[in-house]
Amino acid sequence: MSFSLDTPSAQTLKSEAKMLREERAASGKPLTHSEALEEIARTHGYRDWNTARAALPDRVAVPFQVGMRVKGTYLEQPFTGLLIGVQLAHNMQAFTVTIQFDEPVNVTPTFMFAAYRHRVVSTVDINGISPALRGNGEPQMRLFRA
Incomplete structure (x- = not known):
C-alpha cells in the first residue's frame, strides 16, 4: 500500500478530534473523545475510527513540509x-x-x-x-x- 505526502497520520487525526471537541464544548454541544474520533474519521472518508487507525501509517511527525x-x-x-x-x-x-x-x-x-x-x-x-x-x-x- 502506498501513501501520498498529504496522507494524514493517526496523530494528525487525533489532533483534529481534540480541536473538534474543544470547538463543540465552546459552542455548548460537547462530544466525547470517541465520538470526536469517529466524526473525524468519517470526514476523512473512513467508515469509523478503527478502520482509519488500521489504514493510517505510523509515521514520524514531520515538523517541516514541502511548500511551507x-x-x-x-x-x-x-x-x-x-x-x-x-x-x-x-x-x-x-x-x-x-x-x-x-x-x-x-x-x-x-x-x-x-x-x-x-x-x-x-x-x-x-x-x-x-x-x-x-x-x-x-x-x-x-x-x-x-
Whole structure:
C-alpha cells in the first residue's frame, strides 16, 4: 500500500478530534473523545475510527513540509523562503531540507566581498536546528515556520 505526502497520520487525526471537541464544548454541544474520533474519521472518508487507525501509517511527525513558508538564519544571516525539499535522514532524527530564499543571502563573514546563495541544502533536527556548527559554536542553520 502506498501513501501520498498529504496522507494524514493517526496523530494528525487525533489532533483534529481534540480541536473538534474543544470547538463543540465552546459552542455548548460537547462530544466525547470517541465520538470526536469517529466524526473525524468519517470526514476523512473512513467508515469509523478503527478502520482509519488500521489504514493510517505510523509515521514520524514531520515538523517541516514541502511548500511551507519558513524563516530563520543561515550562517547567522536572516532569511525567509520556501521549503522545496524535505528528506528524512537515515537515523530518523534529522531532516535534509532544501530552501529557496526569497532574497539571496550573503554567506561571507566579511563585507569586503559577497557570495550570495539563492538556494541551500542543510540538515536540521526536529526543532529546526542544524547539528553542524560554525567555528564560533553557532548552528549553521536555525529554521522556523514563517
